[in-house]
Amino acid sequence: MTKKSRLIVLIFILCLSVVGANFVLAADFGTNAVGNGLGGSLTAADPRFLVGRIIQIILSFLGVIAILVIMYAGFLWMTSDGDEEKIRTAQGILRNAVIGLIIILSSWAIATFVISRLLAATSGENGFTPPANPRGFSSPGTGTIGDCTVESTYPENDQTEVPRNTSIMITFKEELKLNSVCVDNSGSSCSCNNTASCNKINPLAIRLYRTDLVDACSDSCPNPNSNLTDVLVSVASGSTTLVIMPVSPLGSPTENISYSIKFNSNIKKLDNSSMFRNCKADFVDWKFTVNSNFDLTPPRVSPAGVFPTPDNIKDTFQEVNSVQPAIGSITVSACPHVYAGAKVNPPIIPNAQAGTAIVTLNYHGPISKFAVSVPADYPDKAQLFDGSGASLGTADFSANGQVVFADYLTLKTSQHPVGSSWVINISPEQTADNLIVDGTTYVFATSSTNNNILVPNNCNLNIQASNIQAKLHNPDSAVSAELSGNKINLTAKVAGQSGNDLLISTTNPGALLISQMTGGRDRQVSYTIKDKKDKPRNSALQINFSEAINPVTVSGLASKITKYIRVINAGTAATSGNGAYCSSNPDCRSYKCEKNQCVGNSLEGKFLVSNGYKTVEFISDQECGLNGCGEKIYCLPENSHLQVELNAADLKPCNLAEDCSIFSPYQSCSSTPLTYNTCQNPDAKTYPLADLNNKNGLSGNGISGIVDTALNSLDGNRDTYADGPINFYNDNYSATSTANLSKRDNYQWSFYINDQIMLTPPSIISVTPTQGRTEVKLADPLEIKFKTLMLNSTLRTGSVLINNGSSTSEHKLVNLRSSSPTPLGYWISSSNQDTGSLDGEPDLTVANIIHSPLIESVTYKAQVGSGVKDIYQNCYKPSAGPGCLTSDEKPSCCFGEETKTLGSDGNCLGTSPLNK
Numbered sequence: 023m024t025k026k027s028r029l030i031v032l033i034f035i036l037c038l039s040v041v042g043a044n045f046v047l048a049a050d051f052g053t054n055a056v057g058n059g060l061g062g063s064l065t066a067a068d069p070r071f072l073v074g075r076i077i078q079i080i081l082s083f084l085g086v087i088a089i090l091v092i093m094y095a096g097f098l099w100m101t102s103d104g105d106e107e108k109i110r111t112a113q114g115i116l117r118n119a120v121i122g123l124i125i126i127l128s129s130w131a132i133a134t135f136v137i138s139r140l141l142a143a144t145s146g147e148n149g150f151t152p153p154a155n156p157r158g159f160s161s162p163g164t165g166t167i168g169d170c171t172v173e174s175t176y177p178e179n180d181q182t183e184v185p186r187n188t189s190i191m192i193t194f195k196e197e198l199k200l201n202s203v204c205v206d207n208s209g210s211s212c213s214c215n216n217t218a219s220c221n222k223i224n225p226l227a228i229r230l231y232r233t234d235l236v237d238a239c240s241d242s243c244p245n246p247n248s249n250l251t252d253v254l255v256s257v258a259s260g261s262t263t264l265v266i267m268p269v270s271p272l273g274s275p276t277e278n279i280s281y282s283i284k285f286n287s288n289i290k291k292l293d294n295s296s297m298f299r300n301c302k303a304d305f306v307d308w309k310f311t312v313n314s315n316f317d318l319t320p321p322r323v324s325p326a327g328v329f330p331t332p333d334n335i336k337d338t339f340q341e342v343n344s345v346q347p348a349i350g351s352i353t354v355s356a357c358p359h360v361y362a363g364a365k366v367n368p369p370i371i372p373n374a375q376a377g378t379a380i381v382t383l384n385y386h387g388p389i390s391k392f393a394v395s396v397p398a399d400y401p402d403k404a405q406l407f408d409g410s411g412a413s414l415g416t417a418d419f420s421a422n423g424q425v426v427f428a429d430y431l432t433l434k435t436s437q438h439p440v441g442s443s444w445v446i447n448i449s450p451e452q453t454a455d456n457l458i459v460d461g462t463t464y465v466f467a468t469s470s471t472n473n474n475i476l477v478p479n480n481c482n483l484n485i486q487a488s489n490i491q492a493k494l495h496n497p498d499s500a501v502s503a504e505l506s507g508n509k510i511n512l513t514a515k516v517a518g519q520s521g522n523d524l525l526i527s528t529t530n531p532g533a534l535l536i537s538q539m540t541g542g543r544d545r546q547v548s549y550t551i552k553d554k555k556d557k558p559r560n561s562a563l564q565i566n567f568s569e570a571i572n573p574v575t576v577s578g579l580a581s582k583i584t585k586y587i588r589v590i591n592a593g594t595a596a597t598s599g600n601g602a603y604c605s606s607n608p609d610c611r612s613y614k615c616e617k618n619q620c621v622g623n624s625l626e627g628k629f630l631v632s633n634g635y636k637t638v639e640f641i642s643d644q645e646c647g648l649n650g651c652g653e654k655i656y657c658l659p660e661n662s663h664l665q666v667e668l669n670a671a672d673l674k675p676c677n678l679a680e681d682c683s684i685f686s687p688y689q690s691c692s693s694t695p696l697t698y699n700t701c702q703n704p705d706a707k708t709y710p711l712a713d714l715n716n717k718n719g720l721s722g723n724g725i726s727g728i729v730d731t732a733l734n735s736l737d738g739n740r741d742t743y744a745d746g747p748i749n750f751y752n753d754n755y756s757a758t759s760t761a762n763l764s765k766r767d768n769y770q771w772s773f774y775i776n777d778q779i780m781l782t783p784p785s786i787i788s789v790t791p792t793q794g795r796t797e798v799k800l801a802d803p804l805e806i807k808f809k810t811l812m813l814n815s816t817l818r819t820g821s822v823l824i825n826n827g828s829s830t831s832e833h834k835l836v837n838l839r840s841s842s843p844t845p846l847g848y849w850i851s852s853s854n855q856d857t858g859s860l861d862g863e864p865d866l867t868v869a870n871i872i873h874s875p876l877i878e879s880v881t882y883k884a885q886v887g888s889g890v891k892d893i894y895q896n897c898y899k900p901s902a903g904p905g906c907l908t909s910d911e912k913p914s915c916c917f918g919e920e921t922k923t924l925g926s927d928g929n930c931l932g933t934s935p936l937n938k
Contacts, residue, residue, distance in 0.1 A: 084126050091119040163284065163307035164874050165845020168819040168838070170301035171195050173262075174849050176570050176635050176731060179308035179874060185317035186273045189572065189731040190230070190266040190283055191635055192306075194297060195820055197261045202227055202290035204255050214257045216574070216724060223253045223266065227288035230266070233280035233309050256724075258631070259578020267733075273312035282309040302845045317732035319569075320710045320744040323668070323753070323769055326856065327566035329811060329893060330773040331863045332754040335552035336663065337774065341545065348514040348521030348542030350501075352490060355508075356533040357481035358455035358466040364448055371445040377423075377437035379444050385430050386451045394425070394433050395443035404438070406430060455530040457490065459512075460500040461652070464493055483508040498825075500524055500648055501539075516647040518544045520781055545778070554863065557773065558780040559657040560647070560894045562813055563589065563640040563666060566854065570635035572729045575671075577631045580624055580640070585669065585718065586727055588624035589640055592665035592772040599623045613659045625664075627656070630815040633852050635731070637814040640666075641895070650783050651833060651888050651897035653824045660777040670736035670747045670767040671712035671727030673700050685709045695748050710734035710744035727768075738769035784892035785809045786903030787866070789884070793905060793918040803851075804838065804871040804884050811893040812867035817850045821928070822889040832928055833897070834887025838871050839929075841881040848873040885929065 099112035164179050166172050176191040177184045204214035205222050212220035223230075225243045230250040238247035250272075256265040266283070273279045284307035287296040298304045364383045372379060376396075391409030404425045406414040419425045424434040433444065457464045457475065467474035476489045487508045494503035494510065501512045501524060514521025521542035528534040549555075575586040590611045591598070598610050602620045607613045610620035627642040646657035658664065675698040676682050676691040682701035683689060688709035692702045701709040712735045716726040727747060728736040735744040739751035745766040753771035755761040790805040791798045816822075821834045838848045848871055854864035871884060890898040899913060906915035912922045916930035925931050 085123070088119055088123040088126060091115060091122070095119060161307055162303040162845045163305045164847035166298060166301045166303055166306035166847065167308070168848035168850075168873075169846055170306075171297050172306045173818055173820075174634060175306075175308055177310040178634070178849070178872065179847060180310065182278075182311040182313075184310050184312045185315055185732055186271040186312055187316045187732045188272070188312070189733070190268075191263065191570070191573070191731065192266075192285065193263040195262070196297065197292050198257075198264070198297070199290040199292050199294060200257060200261060202288060203257075203264065214255050216256050221254045221256065223251065223255050224288065225249065225251045227286060228253075228255075228266065229282075229284040229286070230268070231282055233282045237282075237284060256572075256574045258573040259582060263573050263577065263631070265572055265574055271316070273314065275314050278311050278313050280309055280311045282307060302843075308847075317730070317734065318710055319742065320734040320737035320767075321571050321728070321730040322568050322737040322740045324566045324568050325740070326862050326864060327568075327854075328666070328753070328771055329564040329854075329864065330557040330561060330775075331554050332771040333554040333556065333773040334754050337552050337556045337776070338550045339547040339776075341547050343543060343546040345517045345545035346541060346543040347517040348519075348524065348539040350512040350524075350526060350539040351537040352457070352487075352510045352512065352526065353508060353535040353537075354483045354487045354490070354510075354533065355535055356530075357477055357483070357486050358457075358475075358528075358530050358533045359452050360467050360477050361454040362449075362452040364451040367447040367449055372435075373441070373443045375439050376442035376444055377435045379433050379435040381444075381446050382432045382434075383430075383448060384428075384432065385448070388450050390448055390450055392431060392446045392448065393443060394446070396438050396440055398440045401438065401440045404433070453529075455533065456528065457534065458525070458527045459494060460524045460526075462499070464490075497645075498648075498652075512539065514539060514542060516779065516781075518542055518779075554773070556776040558778045558894060559660050559775055560655050560779050561658060561775065562893050562895060564811075564814065564893065565638045565666070565668070566633075567636050567638070567730075570731050571631075571638075572725070572731060572733065573631040573635055575725055575728055576638050577629050580627050580629060581622065583629065584622075584624045587629060587638070587668050588666070589627070590624050590665050590667065591659075592663040607659065608662070613662065625658070632815040632818065633850070637852075639813065639815050647779060647781075649781070649891070649896045650899065651824055653895075653897060655779070655895045657779070658775045660775065662775045663772065664775060665770055665772040667750065668736060668738065668769040669727040670738055670744065670769075671725050671729050672696070672716045672718065673708055673735055673744060673746045674711045674713050675699060676701050682709070685711075694746065696746050700746070707743045708745060710737075736767055736769065738767040739765060741766070780894040781896060782894075783896045783899050783902065784812065784890075785899070786886065788904055798876075800876045800878065803873065806836075806869045806871070806884075806886060808867045808869070808892070810866055811854060811864060812852065812869070813891040813893055813895065814852055814867070816889060816891045817852050817867075817869050819848065819850065821887065824889070833889035834885055834928055835889045836869065836871060837885040837887075838873060839883040839885065840877075842877050844877060846874060846876070883930070887928075 095112045095116035098108055098115065102108035102112065167175060167179070171194055173193040173195050177188065200213040201211045203224055204212050204220050205224050206212045206220050207222065211224065214220055225239060229237050229239055230253060231237055231248060235248040238244060238249045243249065243251070250268055252269045254267045254269060256267065257263070258265065272281060284305055285297070286305040287298055289297045291297055296304060298306065364385050366381050366383060370379050370381055389408050393407040395405050395407070397403055397405060402419050403416055404419060405416050406427045408414055414430060415427055417425045417427050419438055422434070423436060423438060424432060426432045431446070435442075435444070455466045457466070462473070464473050464475050466477050468477065470476040470489070470493070475493050478485045478489070484507055487510055488505055491503045491505040491510045494501060494512070499515070501514055504511045504513075512526070514524055519542045522539055524539045526536050526538060528536060575583055577583070580588065591608065591613050594609065594611050598604065598620050600612070600620055600623050602610065603618055604610050604615035604620045605618065607615045609615055612620060612622035612624055612626070614621045614626065625642060627640055630639045630641070631637065632639065642656045642658050644657050645654050647655045649655050673696070677699065679689065679691045682691050685701045687703045688701040690702045690704070691699050692706065694700050694708060712725050712727070712729045712733050714725060714733065716724065718726040725733070735746060737744055739757065739762065747768050749765050750768040750770045751762055751765040753769065785808070787807045787809050789807075816835065818835050819837055821832050823830050824833050836850050838846065840846045850869055851872055852867050852869040855866050855868060856862060857865045876882065886898060886900065888897045888900055892898070901907065901909055901913055901915040901920050903915055905918040906920050909920055912920035914921050914924055914930070917932070921930070923931060
């Protein structure tokens with residue numbers, strides 16, 4: 023055989039081997055695609071899965087044999103050395119092997135076709151990726167949700183049965199530069215202001231289009247184009263949430279239509295950088311399917327959907343023991359040490375042979391004397407000894423007479439003949455003394471910057487005590503500090519037994535005499551619950567709605583949205599508003615009396631929207647302590663009776679029947695208990711759409727109350743119809759009680775707050791799927807069940823920075839990580855559950871991590887961090903859950919085991935065996 027022939031044969035055999043090897047290594051004959059197409063419903067027990075796997079194993083085995091036979095034939099041919107008999111034998115083997123490989127490949131094609139038909143038969147679709155399949159294929163832009171700068175969206179990705187009159191909402195994790203979002207009527211960029219002068223979408227930054235028509239814009243938009251551009255924008259307080267409202271209804275009255283929306287890199291942060299600068303994709307997009315119907319069902323507060331629950335009678339109690347704060351002290355008996363580096367005490371003493379020497383120290387230990395000598399046999403070497411003669415090492419002299427002993431010193435001499443030696447006396451390094459108070463470390467130094475405590479040049483015990491007191495007496499400290507000569511008296515800011523756990527220590531107990539915190543005592547009372555149990559002062563208020571609501575009128579500072587939602591003093595609800603005379607805080611609707619005048623008409627604080635825009639929470643702005651993570655806790659007025667009021671929006675008015683002609687069956691323009699006529703159906707029920715140009719709305723021109731994503735006004739009395747803001751339905755009483763007859767459609771409830779503070783941190787009862795589970799369905803959400811009610815506004819993705827006064831640390835929230843580089847979108851939803859006595863009062867929260875489709879045989883890690891809080895604002899301790907016990911020494915739980923070691927990014931080290 024010629025060399026050319028051999029080369030051709032070799033190339034042919036290698037090609038067949040590569041094809042065969044790739045075929046065998048791929049080893050997937052459609053079962054993965056079927057599993058994905060069925061939403062991950064194939065498990066090891068599914069007969070379809072078993073059949074596919076059996077076929078896969080058999081064909082893989084045959085493929086391996088075919089490769090080995092081809093390689094054997096090639097070996098015979100290449101080693102035939104011109105023997106025609108061997109060549110014919112090799113050719114026959116190779117020919118048969120190739121025929122066998124062709125048969126195997128054909129079998130693979132047939133198997134793939136059969137399994138794909140199985141998918142069509144079982145899923146009702148004709149392909150591996152059904153277009154309308156919930157949790158179906160998502161673009162890389164969907165991975166920006168949760169994993170990067172987008173917190174949540176509405177509708178959710180791949181959501182179906184979305185009404186035609188829906189609004190579209192998105193919440194970012196960082197504040198938006200609003201002139202990148204909106205344009206005015208002329209198309210010029212402007213900062214969105216929720217009025218007609220600047221409320222149009224920037225079509226270059228926000229693209230809304232039918233999925234089948236794709237995005238019509240690139241660097242510019244053609245005119246006309248298939249994208250929807252007649253779209254209005256509203257901005258919720260904080261400039262992180264946008265509400266996108268198409269002027270005309272989406273979709274069609276006869277068919278379902280898929281829409282996509284995309285926010286590209288033209289959306290900017292406040293620093294003018296792209297909102298997606300650090301994301302895996304420089305945009306976010308998602309899709310949803312609109313049905314042929316309109317949403318004419320107004321939103322309502324879910325039954326048993328509020329916390330605290332309605333409570334009509336204040337609990338009574340008798341005090342057994344009063345609460346006492348823990349006390350301690352620090353007595354200064356000497357001034358603490360400040361840092362001083364090691365230094366040479368001259369002179370450096372050479373022997374007779376040695377030259378003069380200069381020594382530079384690089385030493386941080388306690389040795390006070392060194393000796394350097396030159397061995398008799400090695401004039402270019404030097405040995406280092408400590409004061410006791412123990413050898414510390416050997417080093418070489420350089421050409422300029424310098425010898426370096428790493429971690430000790432550098433000596434440079436004019437001459438170093440054999441037998442030379444030098445004695446160096448030093449003052450060892452002195453470390454700075456520390457004072458540690460409840461985990462915060464203060465360092466004694468020559469300045470008072472940061473967490474340094476100034477030590478006077480000339481030690482004065484009273485001045486030193488004053489410097490310590492000044493540093494400890496700050497708003498972020500867990501203790502208050504009062505000076506008494508050279509003694510600092512400490513008092514825990516939060517009274518009760520927990521103050522006894524505040525630890526104080528120092529590295530110099532001879533200078534600082536410490537008396538630990540003792541004497542803290544909880545208040546002991548004998549309670550008699552009259553209706554519902556009164557709630558602790560540090561409670562957050564929570565309202566859960568039946569559907570997603572428009573966040574514009576229910577989020578932000580309480581003082582900015584008090585016309586729509588508010589928390590007031592129930593005892594003075596009708597009087598004592600802003601400017602009224604008062605002698606104390608309880609005299610005012612706002613619980614705020616200053617200089618004998620009530621300030622404001624409602625409690626101050628902030629409202630937050632979360633849980634897919636279905637939950638609203640209120641947190642007061644009155645500080646009352648710290649939680650276990652050193653973060654501030656905010657309290658409601660103690661021993662108070664509070665009332666929450668929600669205003670329904672005014673309804674769209676009409677003047678003539680013609681105004682109602684398009685609102686079938688609400689085609690009659692009739693009078694109402696309101697001051698205007700509305701469109702009504704034959705049963706005298708009003709069309710639920712809110713008046714979008716109400717003079718009492720935002721900025722004097724907009725929505726005047728609470729609405730859903732279709733802009734239907736609140737159904738306060740839960741009768742499924744919107745009647746407008748006629749009067750208040752009171753949830754403290756039944757719908758049939760005389761207190762609620764003819765009451766609609768504003769909503770209110772009241773409750774009592776006691777003088778207690780709840781400081782027990784939350785824990786996790788269970789997680790699904792469990793740690794280490796395999797063969798998990800690719801589309802199912804992950805479930806986290808907590809032991810108590812949670813603060814929904816903290817059940818979000820990413821992390822939060824917490825400043826405890828001395829430092830800022832990153833606390834993780836709820837996250838889902840993947841070992842695959844493919845972007846993974848995920849977001850959080852939650853619900854409260856009534857367990858135990860089933861008394862109608864929710865007891866715990868179940869959170870779900872919903873995600874874009876997972877990838878088979880990829881490892882995923884779920885995370886709940888200490889940024890998550892319960893309804894009392896206590897941070898979650900990551901080790902408090904199934905399989906892990908709470909421990910101060912090992913405060914985290916990683917893959918089912920307690921640990922004190924996390925990575926530099928605050929995440930668990932290593933990987934989890936959890937595969938999906």
